[in-house]
Amino acid sequence: MAPRLSRSSVAVAALTGAIAALAFVAPSAGAMTLRPCVTQAGWNCGVLGVPLDHAGVVPGRLHIAVAAQPARAGRGTLIALSGGPGQSSVADADSWASTLEAALGRYRLVVLDQRGTGQSGVLRCSALQDLxxxxxxxxxxxxxxxxxxxxxxxxxxxxxxxxxIEALRVALGVRRIALAGISYGTWVAQEYARRYPQHVDRLILDSVVGPGEPDALLLDTFSRMPRVLREQCAGGRCRGATASPIADLAAVATRLRRGPLSGTRYDGSGRPRRVTLRSEDALFALLSSADLNPYMQARLPGALAAAAAGDPAALLRLVPIAAGEPIAAPSLSVALNITTGCLDTALPYALSSPLAGRTALVDRALAAVDPALYAPWSAAAVRASGYVDDCVLFPQVPTVAAPRRALPDVRALLLGGRLDMRTPVENARELAALLPRASIVTVAGTGHDTLDSDGTGCIQEALRRFVNALRVGDPCQGRTNQRRVAARPPVTIDAVPGSDLRLRVLRAVLATADEARQTALEAAYAGVPTRGGGLRGGRYVADDPYFGTLILRGYAYVPGVRISGRLRVLAGEDVQGTVRVRGALTGTVRVSSRLRANGTLGGRQVRLTLGARSGADDAPAAAGAASLSRARR
Incomplete structure (x- = not known):
């Protein structure tokens, strides 16, 4: 049954009549005074007044928050557009300047909080924001x-x-603007370019939304996820983690169709806590979220393989990482995200249609989709993950027919990470076919938002070449940001390679220290506290997971091996320190790196050096050849 509307159908009908024939008119030049920002040095801030309804039919005003770098002769104007929809920009102006640094010799940067976000009349709904x-x-x-x-x-x-944005251009007094967008911001930039081609200088689009209307079923993500997983594991990178990530994903998805998957994780005090992955669509959300967290993404193949084999601990441990910390509405408005999503998306029903008939139209639309497009997921997971269910009870609003114009023939730089699941690189290729002067640059081993996540420098080099009218080429060829794929967690000490128990325990110590480092980095990327439990028990805390100290207390990754001590993190990729070992054997071990350790176990001296190779094989717990040595007492 449809919920009771807060306004009568008469009011809805009146609104429909008022704007059904809406045609955009040129925005009036709103007055905007820029003054030095209070909290961000080097920026000028102001507020731009705009109509609620740019057609001028429905009364009301909105105030759009703007931050701009000082104008300088000879520089163009570059407007940056955040993702979401729902993310703010003005509070992150300095971050935007860092992201687009390579372009700022040629451009003055301007950011705005789009309507309904940040300081521009943010839409709030605690029932959504608290999820x-x-x-x-x-x-x-x-x-x-x-x-x-x-x-x-x-x-x-x-x-x-x-x-x-057009009103902002007018208020700034510039004839043309360049637009830089990330994720949803690329869609806003495309739509501006279609509407105002004569005012577009160039486009910088990172993590590209495809050129067609947004898909209510998210089929671009569902259909490309297997390719992303295969690419992550190509070249033997998942040896020691899985033989087939797609088969593992299918097995776990099938298991979740029978009901929730529950188990135990350990909290920051080392106490066991019940954790549940409730459904197949929650698994889809978990996998999708990993393209912003390279350490989480590196853990997924082994975690899926373990869960498929009946050991869900590693996968369930990722649930709070994917769930994340609460986000304040001014930073990301969930209400705006869903509102814009419902209004923009190509739904199988019109939002002007009666609510009662929408579910049947969703059923019909799903039935028409070839299941091969979303395999190994079920139709139910597709339905629950997209906008079709979110918007099915969205109150009736008039359908506004706004003809879509062709994209202009402007220079465009399209950037993408090859491990991006939510806006796969195939989207950029589809858009490039409509932009004759587009340059595409993709970087291997990288997920969403390459401008901020690329550590090789090749994306900034592409941007530098692009804004300086140089041939962009492929500066990312041969570069990668891919982290070592984590091995499938051992379920017993006997599963760890080694000719005897002492070598297996020593190898388990190395694996545990390295896994704790990865866990701390995973938490840091997720924006959650860098303290938590071990996979099999105990706890850790990191004051700085990149260059600081990692403290372990009974931390267990391999059953029967617990380590305690203080490790120094070296440049985020290695650890050094001495730990006490308890469990299958007792002793003290000096960890020299993630590949070398020596010490005393069970009253006898041991030493271990692992061979450094690419992919999962260089993970200390992975199977494969290694250089082992042992010094007898």
Whole structure:
């Protein structure tokens, strides 16, 4: 049953009549005074007044927060657009300047909080904002939030933000602007370029949304996820983790169709806690979230393989990482995210249609999709993950027919990470076919948001060449950001390679120290506290997971081997220090690196040096040849 609307159908009908024939008019030049920002040196801040309805039919005003670098002769204007939808930009102006540093010799940078975000009349709904990244979003809750927003909900489309950007261009007094967008920001930039081609200098698009209307079923992500997993494991990189990540994913997804997957994880005090992965669509959300966390992404093949074999501990341990910490609405408005998503997406039903008939249209749309496009997932997972369910009870709003124009023939730089799941690189190729002067640069071993996640420097080099009108070429050829794929966690000490128990325990100590380092980095990337439990028990805390100290207390990765001590983290990729060992054997071990250790176990001296090779084989717990030596007492 559809929820009771906060306004009568008469009010909805009146709004429909007012804007059904909407045609955009040129925005009036709003007054905007820029003054030095209070909290960000080197920036000028201001507020731009814009109409709620740029057609001028429905009254109301919005105030758009803007931050701009000082104008300088000879520099163009570059407007940066955040992702989401729902992310703010003004509070992150300095971060944007760092992200686009290679372009700022040629451009003055301007950022804005798009309508409904940040300081631009942020949309709030605590019932949505308080959900974590893996919790289901009930259509009834979305409908209730939309009722509180009221009829103004109709004016939070991307096309409304496009008109705000045009008003900003006019207020800045510039003839043309360059646009830089990341993720959803690439869609805003495309729509502006279609609407105002004469005012576009060039496009810088990272993690590209495809050129077609956003897909309500997220089939671009579902259909490309197997390719991403295969590429991550290509060249033997998953040896020691899995023989087939797709088969493992299929097995875990099938298991979740029978019901939730539960187990134990250990918290920051080393206490056991019940943790549950509730459904197949939650697994999809978990995998998708990993393309912003390279250490989590490196752990997934082994974690899926272990879960498929009946040991879900490593996968369940990722649940709080994927769920994330609460985010304040001014930083990312979930209400705006869903509102714009419903208004923009090509749904199988019109939002002007009666609510009662929408579910049947969703059923029909799903039935028409070839299951091979989303295998190994089920149709139910596709339905629960996309906008089709989110928007099924969205209050009726008028459908505005806005003809889509062709993209202009402007220079464009399209950037993508080859391990990006949410905006796969295939999207950039589809867009490039419509932009004759586009240059595509992809970087291996990299997920979402290459401008911020590429550590090789090749993406910044591509940007430098592009803004200086040089041939972009392929500066990322032969470069990669891929982390070592983590081995499948051993379920017993006997599963660890070694000719006798002492060598197996020593190898387990190295594996445990390296895994603890990766766990701390994984937490840091996720924005959660860098303290937590070991896979099999104990706890850790890291003051700085990149260059600081890692303290372990009974930390267990391999059953029967617990280590305690203080390790120094070297440049985020190695550890050194002395640890006490308890469990299958007792002793003290000096960890010289993730590949070397020596000490005393069970009253006898031991020494171990592992061969450094690429891929999962250089993970200390992985199977394969290694250089082993032992000094007898």
């Amino acid at each position: 974590d990244g893996l919790q289901p979003v009930a259509p009834e809750v979305i409908a209730q939030c939309q009722q509180r927003i009221g009829p103004r909900r109709a004016f939070y489309r991307t096309l409304d933000s496009v008109e705000d």
